[in-house]
Amino acid sequence: MLRRYDTQYSSQLTSPSSSLFTLRQREMLWRTARWGVVSVIVLGMVVLTLSEEINKATSTSTKSPSSYAPKFVDFDDKTLVSRIAFGSCSNQSAPQPIWDAIIEFDPQVFIWMGDNVYGDNKRPSKILGKERTIGPWKNAARFYHSTKEELQRRYEIAKTNPGYVRLRQKSQVIGTWDDHDYGLNDAGKEFEQKKDNQRLLLDFLDEPQNSVRRKQAGVYASYMFGPKGKRVKVIVLDTRYHRDPLFSDGTILGESQWNWLENELNGPQSDITIIASSIQVVSNLSAVFEPLFYMESWGRFPKEKQRLFNLIDNSKREGIFFISGDVHFGEITRDECGAGYPLYDITSSGLTQSIEKAVPGPLAFLVRLIAWIAPSTMRVFSSDCRFRSCIYGQPNFGAIEIDWNATPPSVKLEIRDVNGEPAASVHFSLIDLQNQQFKNNTKNKRYLRQGYFRNYNHHCLPEVQLPFLVRYRLTFLLSAATVASVTTLVVLASTVVSTGKIFLKKFKVD
DSSP: OHHHHHHHTHHHHTSTTOOSOOHHHHHHHHHHHHHHHHHHHHHHHHHHHHHHHHTOOOOOOOOOOSOOOOOOOOOOTTSOOOEEEEEOOOOTTSOOTHHHHHHHHOOSEEEEOSOSSOOSEEOOOOSSSSSOOSSTTOOSOSEEOOOHHHHHHHHHHHHTOHHHHHHHTTSEEEEOOOHHHHTSTTOOTTOTTHHHHHHHHHHHTTOOTTOGGGTSSSOOEEEEESSTTSOEEEEEOOSSTTOOOTTSOOOSSOHHHHHHHHHHHTSSOOSEEEEEOSSBSSOOTHHHHTTTOOOOBGGGSHHHHHHHHHHHHHHTOOSEEEEEOOSSSBEEEEESSSSSSOEEEEEOOOSSOOTGGGSOGGGHHHHHHHHHHSOOSSBOOOTTSSSTTSOBOSSOEEEEEEETTSSSOEEEEEEEOTTSOEEEEEEEEGGGGSOOHHHHSHHHHHHHHHTOSHHHHTTTSOGGGSOHHHHTHHHHHHHHHHHHHHHHHHHHHHHHHHHHHHHHHHHHHO
16 A cells, blocks of 8 residues: 555655655665564574573473383493593483484493483463563563472483483493483572482483492592503583582582592593583683573683682693583683693583574574674684584584594594584694693793783683673674664654655645
8 A cells, every 4th residue: 555655646755845755765764674673583583592592491291111221331440442422411302313423433431411301391481471481570480390200201211212222232321410400490509309319310320329429419420441551530520419509609519529529630640531511611601692691601600610720730630621511502612721731621512402403494594603703712713613603503412532542642522413523623632731831830821811922812811801892792793783673663663654644644635
């Protein structure tokens, strides 16, 4: 109707004396406004869905197979270990084709990094109604815990998955938990069901009934693999059982676990030490994504993170690197100033859950664009990365390969996709993980943190110390896009009102 009217009265509306927009101007404005509306909707969808992923999707199924599969493999300390796989964030009710790629990698050890099942539940996102779960007036939590029986059934579904059963026939399985298998999203020491749920996790991992893990407060543990001279130690942390509330800058591990970790790092030596943390150690992307959304990491507990690095440094233990999960994407980061040598953290997340699966396929490029725009001072950028951001947002697992025959021995860390192809990787010699006298000097460490030595500046500056405009550039860009779109809508509405007045006036004249 609007287009026909414009045609009929085009001579009047485009006359030199008219104060209205020309037809071409109005059509251009209409097109701009239309794309502005689309931009607001698309940006809103991406931010909301990414927030949902960072807050983690949960399972809705409680269907239960009849029994657990038996335990098959248990390596002793004489077996040479050269291939280790790890993964996290596995929804027991989702398809799990990735086990084929993991089995093809042929790991001797597989490490669960947490969210091994999704044992809590999530209410719908509602702004209005009896249960309002989002907005400043919300009156109900988004997540709530399952009963012990429900969580046990979900573990049974996960443990009897055919792909996982095949893996357990050939690999030793160890691991820890994160929040969803702990029992509740983002939960810490306050969670009341943690004792019962600890038993369920240990049953899932086939922990012996007489294991000390069944008697202690928390699921932390350590393992030693391989003969002398080719030893691999795996230290599995518990970042849930003793953790203080978020934003408190309190403790993550609790004093009992800290004392245990100190003994482990100062105990019998190993050529390689892998510290498994369910949450990221080196990366702190919350510092650049806030206030859009937050992710858990050691960086949100800066005193605990510094204590961890100091403990590693003081132990003089060499060959340490971290593995982590939780965030629904894969990433490799490195801190050059945390200890006497670079500290790598390879994050693999998730086996089924990923940030790109949370948005419609055609919008996946926006997720990659956001990952590229967001600044990172610790990420390892390489031409080997699948995407320019060196973040992999599709289902993945972590792969560790140790070449004991090389001189000196070397390590390859990879993030692999569902087909077993690498999406990001780093390769280094064990010599690179030995204490360097230059960086052990306290004065030089301070200079490194402050960026005096250009070669180390990129991997020394924490994200929270980035210049203000750099740190929040993603927030600024999204805010500017939103303001531009809203402005376009306001102009469009004003134009529609003005045009409507012309119509009414013309009809009255007629």
